[in-house]
Amino acid sequence: xxxxxxxxxxxxxxxxxxxxxxxxxxxxxxxxxxxxxxxxxxxxxxxxxxxxxxxxxxxxxxxxxxxxxxxxxxxxxxxxxxxxxxxxxxxxxxxxxxxxxxxxxxxxxxxxxxxxxxxxxxxxxxxxxxxxxxxxxxxxxxxxxxxxxxx
Amino acid sequence: xxxxxxxxxxxxxxxxxxxxxxxxxxxxxxxxxxxxxxxxxxxxxxxxxxxxxxxxxxxxxxxxxxxxxxxxxxxxxxxxxxxxxxxxxxxxxxxxxxxxxxxxxxxxxxxxxxxxxxxxxxxxxxxxxxxxxxxxxxxxxxxxxxxxxxxxxxxxxxxxxxxxxxxxxxxxxxxxxxxx
Numbered sequence: 001x002x003x004x005x006x007x008x009x010x011x012x013x014x015x016x017x018x019x020x021x022x023x024x025x026x027x028x029x030x031x032x033x034x035x036x037x038x039x040x041x042x043x044x045x046x047x048x049x050x051x052x053x054x055x056x057x058x059x060x061x062x063x064x065x066x067x068x069x070x071x072x073x074x075x076x077x078x079x080x081x082x083x084x085x086x087x088x089x090x091x092x093x094x095x096x097x098x099x100x101x102x103x104x105x106x107x108x109x110x111x112x113x114x115x116x117x118x119x120x121x122x123x124x125x126x127x128x129x130x131x132x133x134x135x136x137x138x139x140x141x142x143x144x145x146x147x148x149x150x151x
Numbered sequence: 152x153x154x155x156x157x158x159x160x161x162x163x164x165x166x167x168x169x170x171x172x173x174x175x176x177x178x179x180x181x182x183x184x185x186x187x188x189x190x191x192x193x194x195x196x197x198x199x200x201x202x203x204x205x206x207x208x209x210x211x212x213x214x215x216x217x218x219x220x221x222x223x224x225x226x227x228x229x230x231x232x233x234x235x236x237x238x239x240x241x242x243x244x245x246x247x248x249x250x251x252x253x254x255x256x257x258x259x260x261x262x263x264x265x266x267x268x269x270x271x272x273x274x275x276x277x278x279x280x281x282x283x284x285x286x287x288x289x290x291x292x293x294x295x296x297x298x299x300x301x302x303x304x305x306x307x308x309x310x311x312x313x314x315x316x317x318x319x320x321x322x323x324x325x326x327x328x329x330x331x
Contacts, residue, residue: 047183047288060253061288064279089286091186 024063026070033073040079041066043096044086053096185286185305192294192302193284200251200259200273207248207274209300216303216326217246218319219294220270220310221282223254224262226290232309236269239315243323245295249273252282252290295319297326 028034038055044065046057054062054069065086072082086094098104187193196208220236222229240247249270251259256275263273276282285294295304304322306314 050181061279064283068280068283088186089283090288091184091286093183 024066026067036079037070037073040073040082041069044069044083045094045096047090047094179308182307183286183288185302187286187302188305190302192296192300193281195276195281195284197250197274197276197281200249200256200263200275203256203275207272212248212296213300214298215245216295216297216323217248218243219248219250219285219296221250221252221285221287221290221292221294223252223290224258225254226252228309229291230266232291232311233266233269235310235312235315237267239312240269240310243315243319244327245323246271250282251275252287253277253279293319295322295326298330 026034026037028037041055042053044054046052046054046059046062046065048059048061049057052059052062054065057063069082069086072085077085083095092098098107100108192209194209196206199205199207220240222232236247247270249263249268249272251273254275254277256277259273259275263270279287285292289307291309293306293310294302297303303326304319306318310319
């Protein structure tokens with residue numbers, strides 16, 4: 001009997017934990033509002049556990065900020081205004097997508113530069129090889145096999 | 152030359168890795184720079200921890216510089232910082248305003264009774280709403296606010312004697328020079 005009571009207690013406690021995580025009691029007026037809320041909070045970073053977004057994070061501050069976002073939505077603020085509100089307090093760090101501005105040009109266009117550099121190297125190599133093989137053909141070089149791996 | 156190309160590539164990558172390690176060990180990557188530096192501190196009205204009937208506001212603190220120190224009884228790093236506040240913190244030359252963040256008032260009072268109270272005034276933000284305006288995302292955090300109510304310096308994480316000597320004290324000295 002004692003064992004049963006303990007098991008029941010344990011189960012109750014466990015279910016309590018699950019329950020507490022499952023509810024974030026925000027009274028959305030309709031489904032569209034909830035979708036908008038989920039979309040918006042998924043684009044915002046949790047400041048405490050920085051690899052999580054606001055929508056997924058269980059951190060205390062994330063919950064507070066979700067409530068803040070919800071409240072701002074109730075006051076008729078647009079997504080942009082809400083983001084601005086958070087950026088004013090927590091800097092651009094709070095946005096998952098950094099805005100395109102002078103200080104982030106390298107971040108946004110750096111990969112393109114690297115791609116272009118790679119393309120340049122490939123083009124250069126191909127042209128050199130093509131030139132080398134034409135030269136070989138002209139010379140009718142007999143030592144063909146020795147050129148195989150040289151780049 | 153062309154046989155050295157892979158080696159050169161490797162050395163370049165290794166150098167990049169080395170630079171990355173050096174760069175990131177120099178500062179705390181998790182630190183979120185405050186956009187509020189040199190901007191007016193957000194308006195707040197918060198009750199005093201020892202006497203909730205009385206409140207302290209941004210307006211009531213105008214006129215001389217002060218240091219807001221965000222702490223909480225549940226915050227472990229605040230326990231590390233506390234002895235520093237009890238010694239060096241009391242000697243910085245500006246009032247220390249304790250900002251009890253998302254805390255149970257009874258526990259906060261017990262914590263201060265046990266470890267000592269370095270603060271001139273302690274205000275309590277139980278819900279953490281005003282803290283959002285300050286961009287607080289953890290504790291401890293400290294804000295140096297000047298006589299005009301402008302945030303001049305922010306430190307994230309525990310204040311240490313080194314941080315006080317190398318950052319906070321010079322910032323306070325600069326404020327005092329301005330005042331004269």
